Amino acid sequence: MNAGLKPGQEHFRFFPLHKKDTNKTIHTVDTILKIAVIGLGRIGQIHLAALKTFKNIKITAVSDISPELAKWTAAEYQIPHFYTNYQDIFQQKDIDAVWICSPTSYHLAQVKEALDSNKYIFCEKPLDKDSNNIQSLIDIYPDLNHRLMVGFNRxxxxxxxxxxxxxxxxxxxxxxxxxxxxxxxxxxxxxxxxxxxxxxxxxxxxxxxxxxxxxxxxxxxxxxxxxxxxxxxxxxxxxxxxxxxxxxxxxxxxxxxxxxxxxxxxxxxxxxxxxxxxxxxxxxxxxxxxxxxxxxxxxxxxxxxxxxxxxxxxxxxxxxxxxxxxxxxxxxxxxxxxxxxxxxxxxxxxxxx
Amino acid sequence: MNAGLKPGQEHFRFFPLHKKDTNKTIHTVDTILKIAVIGLGRIGQIHLAALKTFKNIKITAVSDISPELAKWTAAEYQIPHFYTNYQDIFQQKDIDAVWICSPTSYHLAQVKEALDSNKYIFCEKPLDKDSNNIQSLIDIYPDLNHRLMVGFNRxxxxxxxxxxxxxxxxxxxxxxxxxxxxxxxxxxxxxxxxxxxxxxxxxxxxxxxxxxxxxxxxxxxxxxxxxxxxxxxxxxxxxxxxxxxxxxxxxxxxxxxxxxxxxxxxxxxxxxxxxxxxxxxxxxxxxxxxxxxxxxxxxxxxxxxxxxxxxxxxxxxxxxxxxxxxxxxxxxxxxxxxxxxxxxxxxxxxxxx
Amino acid sequence: MNAGLKPGQEHFRFFPLHKKDTNKTIHTVDTILKIAVIGLGRIGQIHLAALKTFKNIKITAVSDISPELAKWTAAEYQIPHFYTNYQDIFQQKDIDAVWICSPTSYHLAQVKEALDSNKYIFCEKPLDKDSNNIQSLIDIYPDLNHRLMVGFNRxxxxxxxxxxxxxxxxxxxxxxxxxxxxxxxxxxxxxxxxxxxxxxxxxxxxxxxxxxxxxxxxxxxxxxxxxxxxxxxxxxxxxxxxxxxxxxxxxxxxxxxxxxxxxxxxxxxxxxxxxxxxxxxxxxxxxxxxxxxxxxxxxxxxxxxxxxxxxxxxxxxxxxxxxxxxxxxxxxxxxxxxxxxxxxxxxxxxxxx
Amino acid sequence: MNAGLKPGQEHFRFFPLHKKDTNKTIHTVDTILKIAVIGLGRIGQIHLAALKTFKNIKITAVSDISPELAKWTAAEYQIPHFYTNYQDIFQQKDIDAVWICSPTSYHLAQVKEALDSNKYIFCEKPLDKDSNNIQSLIDIYPDLNHRLMVGFNRxxxxxxxxxxxxxxxxxxxxxxxxxxxxxxxxxxxxxxxxxxxxxxxxxxxxxxxxxxxxxxxxxxxxxxxxxxxxxxxxxxxxxxxxxxxxxxxxxxxxxxxxxxxxxxxxxxxxxxxxxxxxxxxxxxxxxxxxxxxxxxxxxxxxxxxxxxxxxxxxxxxxxxxxxxxxxxxxxxxxxxxxxxxxxxxxxxxxxxx
Structure with a gap:
């Protein structure tokens, strides 16, 4: 069913990319967001691949305690900066949001630093093994629900x-x-x-x-x-x-x-x-x-x-x-x-x- | 199931990107291929979005008779060159392969020019409305099956x-x-x-x-x-x-x-x-x-x-x-x-x- | 869910046999019909078993060219009469309807004799191998559609x-x-x-x-x-x-x-x-x-x-x-x-x- | 597929009623069993209809406290005897087995009388509302598992x-x-x-x-x-x-x-x-x-x-x-x-x- 129409007509009739995201392979959002990913293990790689399909998301930096993994990932996804110390990410003023994909034991500390660096945060679940610690976090940051999203992906x-x-x-x-x-x-x-x-x-x-x-x-x-x-x-x-x-x-x-x-x-x-x-x-x-x-x-x-x-x-x-x-x-x-x-x-x- | 492992271990155990393409969102092939897409209507856009998920494919140029569509597509996908005359593409020596996604009536002429420019060709079906013309093409290019793939995608x-x-x-x-x-x-x-x-x-x-x-x-x-x-x-x-x-x-x-x-x-x-x-x-x-x-x-x-x-x-x-x-x-x-x-x-x- | 109700109540509430045939194992029809079955091979036995589940249908006679099969079937289903000559069935005035389950080559002759004996007829398909013969039957008996049903069971x-x-x-x-x-x-x-x-x-x-x-x-x-x-x-x-x-x-x-x-x-x-x-x-x-x-x-x-x-x-x-x-x-x-x-x-x- | 074979051949090839119960509409068992059904409410009628499809089971008597229901059921299924007092059934020496389908509160007493009358018993569940009473029954009749079946039909x-x-x-x-x-x-x-x-x-x-x-x-x-x-x-x-x-x-x-x-x-x-x-x-x-x-x-x-x-x-x-x-x-x-x-x-x- 692709014959006989002028491409422009066809395009605007069937494939209104300008208006609506009907293309399931590449995704568009209106906001341009600069982000960084902390932790490049399995779940970090999953998020990276998903983030990469968004045209208006710029992945500016990644970090992992393994220098090889950080370097390889940056090269693989053409990401400008890679670090072994995640705190370097928080120094970058132009990063809007961070994806925390490190092991659970690091989550809470990284979330707090990210909050104090004024980033939006996506953090993988569980937020912490100890529910008391989560309660404390909630107590300290009253606007937390507008700043932190937890990855209950289902x-x-x-x-x-x-x-x-x-x-x-x-x-x-x-x-x-x-x-x-x-x-x-x-x-x-x-x-x-x-x-x-x-x-x-x-x-x-x-x-x-x-x-x-x-x-x-x-x-x-x-x-x-x-x-x-x-x-x-x-x-x-x-x-x-x-x-x-x-x-x-x-x-x-x-x-x-x-x-x-x-x-x-x-x-x-x-x-x-x-x-x-x-x-x-x-x-x-x-x-x-x-x-x-x-x-x-x-x-x-x-x-x-x-x-x-x-x-x-x-x-x-x-x-x-x-x-x-x-x-x-x-x-x-x-x-x-x-x-x-x-x-x-x-x-x-x-x-x- | 993402807690408790060092990221590197986890990564290599569960997510062997280096070895096998198990990631369904972003695709890897070993060869780096420079390609161009001719015709940016509905089917052209579908192929572009699919091609864009391959990390080692570089889309170097696009062409469409509509200058707006050509320009918009190049911007959308960060493609260096865009043309309204598809023949400009065949002048580019460093392009390895072309994707012919124009209306059927253009297919055969474009295929021939691409063959004569020594490009690999992917052409959307039908190759031509007249089976005699297809027969002629086959008669002229004895190695056609190594140079031209026709898009029977199913x-x-x-x-x-x-x-x-x-x-x-x-x-x-x-x-x-x-x-x-x-x-x-x-x-x-x-x-x-x-x-x-x-x-x-x-x-x-x-x-x-x-x-x-x-x-x-x-x-x-x-x-x-x-x-x-x-x-x-x-x-x-x-x-x-x-x-x-x-x-x-x-x-x-x-x-x-x-x-x-x-x-x-x-x-x-x-x-x-x-x-x-x-x-x-x-x-x-x-x-x-x-x-x-x-x-x-x-x-x-x-x-x-x-x-x-x-x-x-x-x-x-x-x-x-x-x-x-x-x-x-x-x-x-x-x-x-x-x-x-x-x-x-x-x-x-x-x-x- | 069968405890605690008086049987009568329960019966009339859940199991209205008098009014509607909701019982799928035994079937009720209002008319009492006396019938005979001709031909006791595979399909004849299928019909017999089905007929036997109708309480108001009385199977009065069966016939088969095999005397053993006729006798065995009559005993098995407690049927009063069995014959090897199907024409004996047409002599019985009190039989209302016949089920013709014999081999195809006998169908047409038996249908005619049944029509002439004034019985209702159910005849297995095909009625005859030769469509001309079927046409002739239709021509002779103008009220055939009220007297003969053909077994397109599906x-x-x-x-x-x-x-x-x-x-x-x-x-x-x-x-x-x-x-x-x-x-x-x-x-x-x-x-x-x-x-x-x-x-x-x-x-x-x-x-x-x-x-x-x-x-x-x-x-x-x-x-x-x-x-x-x-x-x-x-x-x-x-x-x-x-x-x-x-x-x-x-x-x-x-x-x-x-x-x-x-x-x-x-x-x-x-x-x-x-x-x-x-x-x-x-x-x-x-x-x-x-x-x-x-x-x-x-x-x-x-x-x-x-x-x-x-x-x-x-x-x-x-x-x-x-x-x-x-x-x-x-x-x-x-x-x-x-x-x-x-x-x-x-x-x-x-x-x- | 019923044409062209002699009925006898066909019968023995496809429909070996003598040997195996492949007919799903009417059921055959080797033993001739004389039985009675006590309680003719919903579940009693279900069992009666099922029992009626067994050629070698003779339903000799039914009983229900409602004389109309007992009479109607006997007529419906051509059963020789019907009673309003279930104990009349136990008097009949030639009854081999009883189906107890009465309300739960009657079950245990009827089971005991049936055991004492030397009948096999099928009793609907639950046997009794009080598990202590069931325990007592088990204690009294050591061979109970050979004499009583309880209707866990699933x-x-x-x-x-x-x-x-x-x-x-x-x-x-x-x-x-x-x-x-x-x-x-x-x-x-x-x-x-x-x-x-x-x-x-x-x-x-x-x-x-x-x-x-x-x-x-x-x-x-x-x-x-x-x-x-x-x-x-x-x-x-x-x-x-x-x-x-x-x-x-x-x-x-x-x-x-x-x-x-x-x-x-x-x-x-x-x-x-x-x-x-x-x-x-x-x-x-x-x-x-x-x-x-x-x-x-x-x-x-x-x-x-x-x-x-x-x-x-x-x-x-x-x-x-x-x-x-x-x-x-x-x-x-x-x-x-x-x-x-x-x-x-x-x-x-x-x-x-």
Missing amino acids: RFDPDFAAVKASLKKIGKPTIIKITSRDPFPPTAEYTRASGGIYNDMSIHDLDMARFISESEAEQVIAVGSKNYTDDTDTTLITIKFKNGIICNIDNSRKASYGYDQRLEILGDKGMISVENKKINHLTFYSENSLESSVLEPFFLERYKDSYIEEIKAFITSIQEKKEFPSTGEDALKASILADACEKSLEQKKIIFL | RFDPDFAAVKASLKKIGKPTIIKITSRDPFPPTAEYTRASGGIYNDMSIHDLDMARFISESEAEQVIAVGSKNYTDDTDTTLITIKFKNGIICNIDNSRKASYGYDQRLEILGDKGMISVENKKINHLTFYSENSLESSVLEPFFLERYKDSYIEEIKAFITSIQEKKEFPSTGEDALKASILADACEKSLEQKKIIFL | RFDPDFAAVKASLKKIGKPTIIKITSRDPFPPTAEYTRASGGIYNDMSIHDLDMARFISESEAEQVIAVGSKNYTDDTDTTLITIKFKNGIICNIDNSRKASYGYDQRLEILGDKGMISVENKKINHLTFYSENSLESSVLEPFFLERYKDSYIEEIKAFITSIQEKKEFPSTGEDALKASILADACEKSLEQKKIIFL | RFDPDFAAVKASLKKIGKPTIIKITSRDPFPPTAEYTRASGGIYNDMSIHDLDMARFISESEAEQVIAVGSKNYTDDTDTTLITIKFKNGIICNIDNSRKASYGYDQRLEILGDKGMISVENKKINHLTFYSENSLESSVLEPFFLERYKDSYIEEIKAFITSIQEKKEFPSTGEDALKASILADACEKSLEQKKIIFL
Whole structure:
């Protein structure tokens, strides 16, 4: 269908790049933003690749404790400055915002320095392992929700965002069910350092439960088992929210068939569900079974779009001078829930909040 | 799962950018290629956006008969040179390859000039409306298959490519069925200029039928009807291939539920099918029905990945000095089939090839 | 949910057998009908089992040329009379209706004798191999449509009947696609005796095409191949109907994954499709694929309900003194289409009707 | 495919009624069994209709406290004897087995009388509201498992039975999830009499959890809410089994989209799930959504086959002189779990068993 029209006509009819961002490969935002990325490990690279698709975002600097990684990344993405000391970034007056993608133990200190350097901040979750420290941060910076966005990226996944937008279709919600299972268990080393399944893995689902229920937890119960590691790697969490919604989360460190990410909400007028994404759309019909592809392998593929949408939401909030859509307060609440799960598992009782 | 590891370790463990292109947002190829794009209408913009995600491709120049469009595009993508006369591009010695995205009537002349300027060429389909002209081109340039790739992008769609790769699972193929329906009929002006449904729309499916059957047509029959325009807009094509496979293609200029793109192949040991992609993965369970989302709206979304894979295939063929995977010869064969369909419809008889 | 209510209350609240036939296991009709079944082979047994679930139908006699089979069947179903000569049935004055389930070559003679004995008749398709003979029958008995129902059972399948009832949802139909594939090829002996794929197998689909299109064919084209037998066992049929609808039927004598029965109708306002039934509703998620069950094995299972609904339609027509919903005329039209397919295949040309 | 073969041949080739029960409409068992049904309310009628499809089962007598209902039922099914006093049934020496379908409060007394009259017994669940009474019954009759089968019909549903049979495919099970939601809430009167959601509704799922886990519960937690009635009508149950499996059950008295019945089991080598059955297999593709049919309306339709299979299992156990597949012991265990749920909800704590 590309023949026979003058290019200009065709262009303006079908592909209105000037007006609307219909091109899914390269993204446009109105504001030109100068940014820096701190921490260039896996999640840092994910954010860099996503940021690079925005034409009006200029990545001015990166930093990592590994000089090779910092240098290689700068070259790979044609970024003018690279550092091993992240504090060099805060010296640069012309940087508007920083992406904090370092290990969790650095988050809080870096966030504070960034706030004091007057940068907008995107910080990966968890903000800190200790919810008391998050509480302190909130206490010190009263305008924090306008300055710091925390990376609960699943809120920005197109599927989950569409659920949130259409919740009223099911009337009054009564049951929320969230499934979140990783494809394979992490290394023993990772597990030890991770802070446990609730703070490392369930925290995303606890945030999703708050996001969908639009309420706060009243009762939390967790049961679990150890199947792949010497730490709890399989768990069922039950939450009763203040508005009466009851919620079940199931997490497993292993789902051999891929990254299992589901959500369903029952209401008095119906149900909405989000089903898994498969790798492809083939079905093989054999003598014994109908075979289709396994699920997307892991979060990098499953939540690829969420990283793009998260950046858009970050920029929109700045432009419109409104609160970020996932804040330090959200980080605190999720952290408190994760701690309650841990306590429930250990003490074998219902935790009342 | 991003806490607790040193960034370097994490990076090399999970995100081996150096070795393999697992990052789906930004693409890497080994060769640095300098290219130019001719024709900046809808399809030209699609290719530009796809080309821009390749780090080692340098887009050196663009041209379009509209000076505004050429200038705007160059600015948008930071491309050094822009022209209104495409021949200026062939003067640039340092350009390795050109992307011909102009209207069909310009294709053949531009391809010849590009060949004579010693550029590699990617040309959008159809190569020409007249299959005799394509035949002449093939006769003149004996090494054409190493120099010219024609844009049958669906061959590179991950789903269809996966079918091709797994055909042996179903044994000997006996029936191929292809569905291809546009979401809405084009304007009367477009229809008139398009050369008719077979050369404009079915040609993709005729190429797919050859690609999957790995054979040439022996008999072609087309029946059709006019429902939305004063030209045939709904058609059933039947092909009998030399290897015995029988094939049905159904095309419609209108499918109100989205861009319907399906394929199935029956063999003596099973069946493989490619199902449609939906816009999202939600299901709404109401009192009266279970509702899920409609299909991807059109080719831009449905075949987004195919444009990326097509570029990879173009570059790989150059690197490995092998024939392009979709050639002038393929363009000729598809064009002959489209002409046979038209003849069958008009003359109400089976066309024997 | 069965505790605590008095049985009577509960019964009338939930299980209104008196008023509506909500019980799917045992069926009620208002008329008491005395019937006989002629021919106790496979299809005869299917009808017997279905008839036996109707409480108000009394099966008074059966006949088969095999005395053992006749005797065994009578004992199995507690039927008072059994014969080897079917004509004994027509002597019984108190029999209201006969089910003719004998081999095709007996159909026409038995139908005539039944008509002359003043019985209502249900006759299995095809009515006769020669469409001229069917035409003669129609000419002789002008009220035939009120006396003879022909067993195009798929019209009564709940899925296909639901499609028929909701056709207006898709606006003006433009394309009909029918898939009908048997699970395994028949024996050479069966194939020889069957009258060929069009009269034996496609005839159901040709009737379905007429049923859905509500029009008569104008052009018929068939192409085919021989993969499993020395007769055509794989075919694509294309029909252009007088109302402009174009239709594709694909048939294969072998689909290793089960009995493949699909229908889809595209209209200017949408599409309706009937998907296959699987044996069960399990999915197994393994490391390599998601596996679900194959399709229902064959027509006995897939169309089980259609035999029940067919009987209901037979009785309703008698009660309401209206034409049967599938008549001798339908048998004739389907037979003419099957002959046209055969002629198209042999002569390699489009057949105009 | 019924033409051209002699009926006898055809019959023995395709329809081996003598050897195997491939006919799904009418069922054959080897033993001739004389039975009676006590209680002719909704569930009694369901069992009667299922029993009636077995050729070798003779229903000799029925009883109900309503003389009209007893009389009507006897006439409807041509049953020789009907009573208003169930004890008349136990006087009949030639009755082999009784089906107890009366309200729960009668079950235990009738079971005891039937045992003392030396009948085999099929009794609907729950056996009694008080688990102590069930324990007493078990204590008194040591051979009870060979004499009494309790109607946990879902164990015999072909889908759930297939899951049970293929559990080893997923390795070691780690998580079981059961969803069971009724289409609409019962009347206030029913709710009051039902004994609460756990004993009335969850008891099926508690039995399923035991059936699949092949273990006994160690911890039970229930949370719930009241949305439609003044009793708990929505609940999440969490069970930790002795073998380490963790299990979640979600129940709701209302699912506006139909009778929602799902099961999934995660193991270290994969997952098995049972999905819902829809009313039909149609999809309507409109401009705004893809619509398919809602779920089977209620248990009568969804579990229709289970009642047939349950009867087969009852008979097979008698023939093979083995324990019934769902026993008084199973009834006791499920009842204890239901009580634990109730206690957990009331006392807001984890119940340890």
